[in-house]
Amino acid sequence: MYVDFLSSSSRCMRIPRTMALCYDIGYTDMRIPNLLEHESMAEVIQQSASWLPLLARECHPDARIFLCSLFAPICLDRLIYPCRSLCEAVRNSCAPIMACYGYPWPEILKCDKFPVDHGMCISPISDGTSSSRRMPRASCRDCELEEASTSKEILDIFCANDFTVKVRIAKKNMTSPTVSDFDMDSKVEIVKHGPLAKLEIFPKLQRWLDLDATCVQNIMRGTRMGSYVISGNVQEDKVVVNNAYAWQKKNKNLQYAVRKWKHHKCRS
Structure with a gap:
């Protein structure tokens, strides 16, 4: 009580x-x-x-x-x-x-x-109906590492998102899922920067890395470090990662899609 x-x-x-x-x-x-x-x-x-x-x-x-x-x-x-x-x-x-x-x-x-509503407790501010903010669905597949796709499907995903980059991420602590457990190499390979200025990308990705540990852990799947191609959208002052692929030699379709992107035309 x-x-x-x-x-x-x-x-x-x-x-x-x-x-x-x-x-x-x-x-x-x-x-x-x-x-x-x-x-x-x-x-x-x-x-x-x-x-x-x-x-x-x-x-x-x-x-x-x-x-x-x-x-x-x-x-x-x-x-x-x-x-x-x-x-x-x-x-x-x-x-x-x-x-x-x-x-x-x-x-x-x-x-x-907690107390039943009265004048001396903090009541809800939003009414649950007027907010335009999208509520996330309770899906364990949100922000997961994607399986191998065709190069066309990967290019369509690049088109659908605001940005696409290749990053290298390392986990500092394998047992704890809390904030600041991840490091990102400052060398970010930009495939598509969309509405982001190129100098904005690393600090905004660093903020994503610091805040959304659940997403990062899903992508890394328990590995200590790895390189990933990630795509996402820009929402207000932050980035949200929607799709991620492990950068591996065996994923030829991913490598082809990254190379082809410069000359690819998205369907309107």
Whole structure:
């Protein structure tokens, strides 16, 4: 059951830039311990980072607000909890995505722990109908490594996406799926840059690499490192990867499609 009083150990702290989940959320100071009983900023940063891949999936417009109300509660004279309706809205959209990758909705976020809506809790901001943001489907095949295709099919995929690049990715830690576990070689071979300026591609791909660990893990399939041809779209200020192929000598169709792209004309 929730409580709204402040403990004697409670203190206000600045939300650090290294807390990517909640930095620049709309307020600057948070309470420690937080509503999940994390006692130190180091623990908060570590635990909150594990939610970044889900946030990158944009499973609900209010997911970040809900998570930050718990990880980084605003520093007022009383604790402000998320309303039960906010928890339920985020859970209903995001839990299927989590289950797809083998993660159940955690007990610490069980919605009946939070207060029924009233004036002193954080209620949903979006109404679920007016948002134009596409909700992802709970599909484990989202952002998977593609199997061998014909060169024509690969070229059609290049045409359908905003950009296509060849990158080399290495996994730093084989046991942990959390943020910053991947490195990308700064030498990116651009096949198609679309609306992106060429100098934008590496930093935007680095942001994708840092945030969408689930996608990267699906592509790498447990390997330590590899080269991949990836295609995707530009959404607002970030890139979203839709298709990926392993760059291997045996995939002659992929190599042919990359070579042929410069002279290929897409069907309108």
